[in-house]
Amino acid sequence: MGTIGTPEHRARRRAREQQRRQHVAQAPTVSADAEQTGASAEGRERRTAATTCGWCAGPITPRGRGPIPKWCSATCRHRAWEQTRAAASGRSAVQVVERRVQVGVPLEPTRRDxxxxxxxxxxxxxxxxxxxxxxxxxxxxxxxxxxxxxxxxxxxxxxxxx
Structure with a gap:
């Protein structure tokens, strides 16, 4: 293998550049649908990320790399996992409701009552x-x-x- 600046290195670089140009030339052109989804001929098509969390419906900020998130946080991901697991065991709640309810507690009457x-x-x-x-x-x-x-x-x- 030659180092940078040698004729062998320049030949390998030319061959790689030709392969890249051929690959780009063979790639399909961008359709109107692909333009709307953000796909391009230069890169792989990537499905659009969800914009809202699958658990709390909060906003999701997609990252440039890595898997596309479905949840906005680890807490939401864990709650969704809990519900999926409960559904598999047959003990799933139809809907999880998080609210505080004040329940009146009967008190014993005092002498003034x-x-x-x-x-x-x-x-x-x-x-x-x-x-x-x-x-x-x-x-x-x-x-x-x-x-x-x-x-x-x-x-x-x-x-x-x-």
């Missing part, structure tokens, strides 16, 4: 919103309350209700 609650019970009894069929159960529930109140009133001197 009882007068309002008992007032509401009185209004519902007067309005007929509590049915006659519910009265025996309500009476059984109120009897121990009245007994406890009278016992406490007797010990502390609170006013008794009769």
């Amino acid at each position: 009882w007068p309002a609650l008992l007032g509401e019970l009185t209004r519902q009894l007067d309005d007929g919103r509590i049915y006659d069929r519910d009265l025996p159960g309500l009476s059984r529930s109120l009897q121990p309350v009245l007994e406890a109140y009278r016992w406490r009133a007797g010990r502390t001197g609170a006013p008794d209700v009769r």
